[in-house]
Amino acid sequence: IAGITQAPTSQILAAGRRMTLRCTQDMRHNAMYWYRQDLGLGLRLIHYSNTAGTTGKGEVPDGYSVSRANTDDFPLTLASAVPSQTSVYFCASSIDGQGAGGYTFGSGTRLTVV
Protein backbone atom coordinates (compact mmCIF):
# COMPACT_ATOMS: atom_id res chain seq x y z
CA ILE A 1 0.00 0.00 0.00
CA ALA A 2 1.55 3.27 -1.13
CA GLY A 3 2.07 5.82 1.58
CA ILE A 4 4.18 6.77 4.56
CA THR A 5 5.00 4.49 7.47
CA GLN A 6 6.07 5.90 10.82
CA ALA A 7 7.42 3.96 13.77
CA PRO A 8 6.89 3.68 16.62
CA THR A 9 3.21 4.61 16.95
CA SER A 10 3.79 5.84 20.48
CA GLN A 11 6.63 5.95 22.98
CA ILE A 12 7.29 6.99 26.54
CA LEU A 13 10.87 8.15 26.87
CA ALA A 14 12.97 9.11 29.87
CA ALA A 15 14.46 12.59 29.73
CA GLY A 16 18.06 12.57 28.56
CA ARG A 17 17.64 9.47 26.40
CA ARG A 18 18.33 9.40 22.68
CA MET A 19 15.60 8.32 20.29
CA THR A 20 15.10 7.99 16.55
CA LEU A 21 11.69 8.25 14.96
CA ARG A 22 11.49 6.34 11.72
CA CYS A 23 9.76 7.42 8.53
CA THR A 24 9.63 5.52 5.23
CA GLN A 25 7.71 6.34 2.06
CA ASP A 26 7.20 4.27 -1.06
CA MET A 27 5.78 6.94 -3.37
CA ARG A 28 9.18 8.06 -4.70
CA HIS A 29 8.46 11.56 -3.47
CA ASN A 30 11.48 13.84 -3.55
CA ALA A 31 10.57 16.05 -0.58
CA MET A 32 10.05 14.94 3.00
CA TYR A 33 9.21 16.81 6.18
CA TRP A 34 9.02 16.39 9.93
CA TYR A 35 6.37 18.31 11.87
CA ARG A 36 5.33 18.42 15.48
CA GLN A 37 1.73 19.07 16.48
CA ASP A 38 0.88 20.47 19.89
CA LEU A 39 -2.57 21.31 21.26
CA GLY A 40 -3.72 24.77 20.24
CA LEU A 41 -0.85 25.30 17.83
CA GLY A 42 -0.49 24.74 14.13
CA LEU A 43 1.82 22.12 12.73
CA ARG A 44 5.39 23.33 13.12
CA LEU A 45 8.15 22.30 10.75
CA ILE A 46 11.20 20.77 12.41
CA HIS A 47 13.37 19.76 9.44
CA TYR A 48 12.83 19.10 5.77
CA SER A 49 14.58 17.55 2.80
CA ASN A 50 13.86 18.57 -0.78
CA THR A 51 15.81 15.66 -2.23
CA ALA A 52 17.97 12.76 -1.11
CA GLY A 53 21.28 13.96 0.29
CA THR A 54 20.04 17.42 1.34
CA THR A 55 18.32 18.64 4.50
CA GLY A 56 17.21 21.97 5.88
CA LYS A 57 16.07 23.49 9.16
CA GLY A 58 12.48 24.43 9.75
CA GLU A 59 10.83 26.62 12.34
CA VAL A 60 11.75 24.56 15.44
CA PRO A 61 14.93 22.54 14.72
CA ASP A 62 16.72 22.78 18.07
CA GLY A 63 17.25 19.44 19.77
CA TYR A 64 16.49 17.47 16.59
CA SER A 65 18.57 16.15 13.71
CA VAL A 66 17.72 14.37 10.46
CA SER A 67 19.43 12.55 7.63
CA ARG A 68 18.35 11.64 4.10
CA ALA A 69 20.61 8.93 2.82
CA ASN A 70 18.10 7.77 0.19
CA THR A 71 14.74 8.79 -1.27
CA ASP A 72 12.59 6.57 0.92
CA ASP A 73 13.85 7.13 4.47
CA PHE A 74 13.89 10.26 6.62
CA PRO A 75 14.63 9.48 10.29
CA LEU A 76 14.34 12.11 13.01
CA THR A 77 16.69 11.86 16.01
CA LEU A 78 16.31 13.45 19.42
CA ALA A 79 19.82 13.49 20.82
CA SER A 80 18.85 14.05 24.45
CA ALA A 81 15.12 14.20 25.00
CA VAL A 82 13.52 16.90 27.17
CA PRO A 83 9.90 17.14 28.41
CA SER A 84 9.15 20.03 26.02
CA GLN A 85 9.61 17.58 23.18
CA THR A 86 6.47 15.76 24.26
CA SER A 87 4.29 16.02 21.17
CA VAL A 88 2.78 14.20 18.23
CA TYR A 89 5.28 13.95 15.40
CA PHE A 90 4.18 13.67 11.80
CA CYS A 91 6.33 12.79 8.84
CA ALA A 92 5.09 14.02 5.45
CA SER A 93 6.16 13.93 1.83
CA SER A 94 5.39 15.70 -1.42
CA ILE A 95 6.34 15.12 -5.04
CA ASP A 96 8.72 18.07 -4.95
CA GLY A 97 9.88 20.85 -2.65
CA GLN A 98 7.09 23.09 -3.91
CA GLY A 99 4.37 20.95 -2.43
CA ALA A 100 2.97 19.84 -5.77
CA GLY A 101 -0.10 17.69 -5.27
CA GLY A 102 -0.19 18.44 -1.57
CA TYR A 103 1.50 16.68 1.27
CA THR A 104 0.91 13.06 2.29
CA PHE A 105 1.22 12.47 6.02
CA GLY A 106 2.17 9.43 8.03
CA SER A 107 -0.05 8.30 10.90
CA GLY A 108 2.14 10.01 13.50
CA THR A 109 4.23 9.12 16.53
CA ARG A 110 2.95 10.17 19.93
CA LEU A 111 5.99 10.84 22.11
CA THR A 112 5.90 11.49 25.83
CA VAL A 113 9.13 12.55 27.54
CA VAL A 114 9.09 12.09 31.32
Add this chain to the structure above:
Amino acid sequence: GQNIDQPTEMTATEGAIVQINCTYQTSGFNGLFWYQQHAGEAPTFLSYNVLDGLEEKGRFSSFLSRSKGYSYLLLKELQMKDSASYLCAAMDSNYQLIWGAGTKLIIKP
Protein backbone atom coordinates in the same frame (compact mmCIF):
# COMPACT_ATOMS: atom_id res chain seq x y z
CA GLY B 1 5.57 37.97 10.84
CA GLN B 2 3.73 35.14 9.19
CA ASN B 3 0.35 34.21 10.56
CA ILE B 4 -2.74 32.14 9.86
CA ASP B 5 -6.04 32.84 11.61
CA GLN B 6 -9.04 30.52 11.66
CA PRO B 7 -11.80 29.98 14.22
CA THR B 8 -11.04 27.52 16.98
CA GLU B 9 -14.35 25.69 16.90
CA MET B 10 -17.61 25.65 14.94
CA THR B 11 -20.84 23.71 15.33
CA ALA B 12 -23.24 22.80 12.53
CA THR B 13 -26.20 20.51 11.93
CA GLU B 14 -26.21 17.35 9.84
CA GLY B 15 -27.40 18.12 6.31
CA ALA B 16 -26.61 21.83 6.57
CA ILE B 17 -23.85 23.97 5.04
CA VAL B 18 -20.89 25.41 6.93
CA GLN B 19 -18.19 27.87 5.89
CA ILE B 20 -14.80 27.86 7.64
CA ASN B 21 -12.83 31.06 7.14
CA CYS B 22 -9.07 31.54 7.09
CA THR B 23 -7.01 34.70 6.83
CA TYR B 24 -3.29 34.61 6.19
CA GLN B 25 -0.24 36.84 6.22
CA THR B 26 2.87 35.39 4.64
CA SER B 27 6.13 36.52 3.09
CA GLY B 28 5.19 35.90 -0.49
CA PHE B 29 2.48 33.46 -1.48
CA ASN B 30 2.52 30.20 -3.38
CA GLY B 31 -0.87 28.76 -2.63
CA LEU B 32 -3.40 27.92 0.06
CA PHE B 33 -4.10 24.39 1.27
CA TRP B 34 -6.93 22.87 3.27
CA TYR B 35 -6.53 19.60 5.16
CA GLN B 36 -8.94 17.49 7.19
CA GLN B 37 -7.78 15.82 10.38
CA HIS B 38 -9.92 13.40 12.36
CA ALA B 39 -9.05 13.07 16.03
CA GLY B 40 -5.95 10.94 16.54
CA GLU B 41 -5.28 10.63 12.83
CA ALA B 42 -3.05 12.21 10.21
CA PRO B 43 -4.09 15.26 8.19
CA THR B 44 -5.43 14.43 4.72
CA PHE B 45 -5.31 16.78 1.74
CA LEU B 46 -8.59 18.42 0.70
CA SER B 47 -7.82 21.30 -1.65
CA TYR B 48 -5.26 23.68 -3.09
CA ASN B 49 -5.91 27.20 -4.42
CA VAL B 50 -3.33 29.45 -5.98
CA LEU B 51 -5.56 31.63 -8.18
CA ASP B 52 -8.49 33.72 -7.04
CA GLY B 53 -11.86 32.05 -7.18
CA LEU B 54 -13.78 28.98 -6.19
CA GLU B 55 -12.62 25.38 -6.61
CA GLU B 56 -15.37 22.80 -6.25
CA LYS B 57 -14.75 19.17 -5.41
CA GLY B 58 -17.91 17.24 -4.61
CA ARG B 59 -19.43 18.41 -1.32
CA PHE B 60 -16.37 20.51 -0.55
CA SER B 61 -15.43 23.84 -2.16
CA SER B 62 -12.55 26.20 -1.42
CA PHE B 63 -12.33 29.89 -2.22
CA LEU B 64 -9.34 32.20 -2.40
CA SER B 65 -8.93 35.98 -2.54
CA ARG B 66 -5.24 36.83 -2.77
CA SER B 67 -5.81 40.58 -2.50
CA LYS B 68 -7.63 40.10 0.82
CA GLY B 69 -5.41 37.31 2.17
CA TYR B 70 -8.55 35.28 2.68
CA SER B 71 -9.82 31.79 2.00
CA TYR B 72 -12.78 29.72 3.03
CA LEU B 73 -13.73 26.06 2.94
CA LEU B 74 -17.38 25.36 2.25
CA LEU B 75 -18.85 22.02 3.25
CA LYS B 76 -22.32 21.14 1.94
CA GLU B 77 -24.78 18.41 2.94
CA LEU B 78 -22.91 17.85 6.17
CA GLN B 79 -22.52 14.29 7.39
CA MET B 80 -21.55 13.06 10.84
CA LYS B 81 -18.25 11.82 9.43
CA ASP B 82 -17.34 15.44 8.61
CA SER B 83 -16.75 16.02 12.31
CA ALA B 84 -13.03 16.75 12.32
CA SER B 85 -10.49 19.55 12.50
CA TYR B 86 -9.90 21.54 9.33
CA LEU B 87 -6.42 22.96 8.87
CA CYS B 88 -5.65 25.97 6.71
CA ALA B 89 -2.06 26.38 5.48
CA ALA B 90 -0.45 29.02 3.27
CA MET B 91 2.75 28.44 1.32
CA ASP B 92 5.25 31.29 1.53
CA SER B 93 7.86 32.48 -0.96
CA ASN B 94 10.29 29.74 0.22
CA TYR B 95 7.65 27.07 -0.39
CA GLN B 96 7.29 26.47 3.32
CA LEU B 97 3.80 25.82 4.66
CA ILE B 98 2.55 28.08 7.45
CA TRP B 99 -0.21 26.27 9.33
CA GLY B 100 -3.20 27.53 11.24
CA ALA B 101 -4.10 25.88 14.55
CA GLY B 102 -7.15 24.28 12.94
CA THR B 103 -10.92 24.64 13.27
CA LYS B 104 -12.67 21.87 15.14
CA LEU B 105 -16.01 21.23 13.44
CA ILE B 106 -18.71 19.56 15.51
CA ILE B 107 -21.68 18.13 13.62
CA LYS B 108 -24.92 17.62 15.56
CA PRO B 109 -27.78 15.36 14.41
